[in-house]
Amino acid sequence: MAAAATERRKRVEGEEKEKKIRRSGADLGLEPFDPAKYAEKEKADTISMWLVLTFTLIVSLLMRYVLMPSTSEEKTDILYLLPLTAMILIPQIHRTILPEKYLEHFTKGTWVKAGFLHTFTFLAMSFLLVNPPLGDIVAPQLSNEWSIATDDGVELLFDDGTKKNTITWTVDSNGKLNGQVWLLFGLADNVNSDGAEVIVTLTNNNGSRELSATDSFWTDNEQRLLNSTTTTNSTIPNFSPHGDKDQPFAIKLGADLPEGKHSISVEIIEQGDPWVNHRTYNWNLIIVKEIVQV
Structure with a gap:
């Protein structure tokens, strides 16, 4: 019995020593x-x-x-x-x-x-x-939507808003968009939208011509703009959603525009930092005569 117990104790001690050897960092390749x-x-x-x-x-x-x-x-x-x-x-x-x-x-x-x-x-x-304030490499862009409005001397009537780059306006049998026709849009910039040069060109059957903005349009028609609607009686776009940070533009395209395609080019040029920034929008106003069913 004593011999067996001694043998068992030696075997246990040997196993413990072997475990310690297996767990040592040196045998596992670990540096001290x-x-x-x-x-x-x-x-x-x-x-x-x-x-x-x-x-x-x-x-x-x-x-x-x-x-x-x-x-x-x-x-x-x-x-x-x-x-x-x-x-x-x-x-x-x-x-x-x-x-x-x-x-x-x-x-x-x-x-x-x-x-x-x-x-x-x-x-x-x-x-x-x-990017600002250390640089400016992007020209001003549309702050919201662009729109066409007609002014008959009493009210302003806007297009129906279903557009991307083209507005189609259906007129009566006389084939003209009656009244003064205005292009309206706003520009937003991360520095100053009023520091850009905006060149608007209208091209139609009468050729091409540059148009200038009418700054007084917004103050002269402030109340009428609040009461204006579109051809579908919906509210008009907000051309300055960012308030004073945006610059609204009103360009008179003409009066009693005839049916056909009127192409509008808006070129924006701004002295950025370090480049001259450019952006161009190309829009179309298509005036079509209403088809009268006989």
């Missing part, structure tokens, strides 16, 4: 933890992060204030491709600037992380640098 080396690696990673951020900031500023002003709007791809491909310089910059004691902690994973940091930092910086 070195606090000093770990602290040095953390310091190297921090220095690398700030080095990449500084490099990306310099690249972003060069893109915005050196490359961008000398690049046309048709070749804007280079503004992103060139700065992003600059990430291939990151390892060489590390090797040039940092001492050897930090370089020994860098691996392929370091360069992958640096590449992602450079990419997303550049995208964020470029977004900030090309």
Whole structure:
């Protein structure tokens, strides 16, 4: 009995020693933890992060204030491709600037992380640098809808609102859109919509001609605009949904326009930063005669 108990105790102790051996870090290929080396690696990673951020900031500023002003709007791809491909310089910059004691902690994973940091930092910086207040690369755009209105001296009557780029207006047998015909729209911009040049051109059977805006239209017809409706008795569009930030335009197309197609071109030109911003809208007013059933 005593011999069996002794044998069993030795076997249990042997198994426990074997478990300890199997659980040891050395046998599992784990390196012993070195606090000093770990602290040095953390310091190297921090220095690398700030080095990449500084490099990306310099690249972003060069893109915005050196490359961008000398690049046309048709070749804007280079503004992103060139700065992003600059990430291939990151390892060489590390090797040039940092001492050897930090370089020994860098691996392929370091360069992958640096590449992602450079990419997303550049995208964020470029977004900030090309938008107000640091830049302006977009011309003013429609604040809401454009519309056609007729003025017979008593009331303003607007189109039915079922349009995208074309308004079709059915008239009676005389074949004319009676009264004064107005083109109405509003412009919105992220800087100042009133700083843009707006050129409106009307083209029809009588040729092409440029038209100017009538600024007094909105004050002269303020009350009538509140009471105006469309041809389907619905409410008229709000041409200045953002209040004073929008600039409304009223252009007189003519009086008693004949049936046919009247093409309207609205060209918007604005001195942005750093480019001259352009935007063009092309609309059509088609006047058709009502078919009378006999």
